[in-house]
Amino acid sequence: ADIVLTTYALLPRDEEKLREHHYHLVILDESHYIKNTRSKAAQTAGSLNARHRLCLSGTPLENHLGELWSQFHFLLPGLLGDEKSFNNQFRHPIERQDDSVRRTLLSRRIKPFLLRRTKDHVAKELPEKTEMVRRIELSGAQRDMYETVRLAMDKKVRDEIDRKGVARSQIVILEALLKLRQVCCDPRLVKAMPGKKNTAAVSAKLTDLMQMVEDLLQEGRKILVFSQFTSMLFLIEEELAARGIHYALLTGETRDRSAQVAAFQQGAVPIFLISLKAGGVGLNLTAADTVIHYDPWWNPAAENQATDRAWRIGQDKPVFVYKLIAKGTLEEKIQQLQLKKSELAQSILSEGESQKMALTQEDLQAIFAPLED
Known part of the structure; x- marks a missing residue:
């Protein structure tokens, strides 16, 4: 055959066969899939025998500069040195000292070696995209629960850092952040809070979302709702079902993706619930004119890719993007971190200003700050 098509999952399995051939060109689409240089896919891709190599990605830099090194290590091994010297010469000075x-x-x-075109250069006919942040006040039992979890987790994280230092406390820090994010979404998501019955706490965010959905549907809008948590999508599903609103659902467990996409694109349902992991790439949902991010994610590139399921070539209606943020909580801090990450990507891919990137103790203090009255 003249062309071989494969997937990142199949690369390692077929490595032996693929390495028997000499290729004129190897193209990695969505090349951020090899951002972890230690992954089997990255290693197999690098071992292929090719005269020319090309990476295509809307998000070549999502979290840190190591991801950029991994892609260049595939493209031009040695251009950025080995990983250790790259970290010493570039990554640490830029991310930690803002050099x-x-x-x-x-x-x-x-x-x-970089050809960079943003979507507004390529598709000048694209309609407008308007982004809005909706800040939602937590109250009552949900607010109390946030404070309870925050205090418990703050102590747990501090103790761990005292014992092991910040770098070696990542698992406990991530667990704490996860629990706080879950409380912001809906108290029912939080597991393992001893002696706490969390079913009574109403989610201010879910209430706000349902009000929004009803208002938007009355205006005849077609809506995508994204969340990190599939368990949150199931709670939203219950609310929609209770109101008799038809919807499509896409998570990692969905068997027939194309049927769900078709139901939405052809107008059989007005709302599509999508988990960020399952629906972040590879979907064309131009029937939508409204995107709602139920919870923020550290990584702005992943959020933007999800938004661009609707705002893409073929879209002929203005797109409205809503980000629901629980006021005063770590969700606001996540938003600030997103800005830093966007600035880092901007500054490297097209010269601009960047900010320090690593989570410092000051960042953690801000994240665990109490809610203000």
């Missing part, structure tokens, strides 16, 4: 000289150097080094 503008190193940032400019890195930008210059990769520039000749």
Whole structure:
């Protein structure tokens, strides 16, 4: 055959067969899939025998500069040195010390190998996209629960950091952040709070979402709702069913993706619930004119890719994007971190300003700050 098509999941399984051939060109679409240089897919891709290599990605840099190194290691091994020297010369000075000289150097080094076009350059006919943040006040039992979880987790994280230091306490920190994010979404998501019955606490965010959905549907809008938590989508599902609103659902467990997509695209249902992991890429949902992000994610690139399921070539209606944020909680802090990450990507891919990136103790203090009255 002249062309071989495969997937990242199949690459390692077929490595032996694929390596028997000499290719003129190897193209990695959505190349951020090899952002972890230690993954089997990244290693197999790098071992293929090819005269030319090409990476295509809307999100070449999502969380840190190591991801960019991994893709360049596939494209031009040695251009950015080995991983250790890259970390010492570029990643740490840029992310930790905000070193503008190193940032400019890195930008210059990769520039000749980078063709960057943003969507508004390519698809000038795209309608407008309007982004809005809706800040939701937690109250009553949900607010109390946030404070209870925050206090318990703050103590747990501090104790762990005292014992092991920030770098080695990541699992406990992530568990604490997860629990706080879950309380913001809906108290029923929180597991393992001894002696706490959390079914009584009403979710201010879910109440607000349902009010929004009813208002938007009256205006004849077609809506995508994204969440990190499939368990949250099931709670939203219950609310929609109780109101007799028809919907489609896409999670990692969905067997027939195309049937769900068709139901929405052809107008059989007005609302589509999608988990960010399952629906972040590879979907064309131009029937939608409204995107709601139920909960924020650290990674702005993943959120933007989800939004662009609707705002893509073929869309002929203005798109409205709503981000639901629980006021005063760690969700607001996540939003601020998102800005830092966007700035890092901007500054490397097209010269601009960047901010320090690693989670510091000050960041953690801000995240665990009490709710204000």
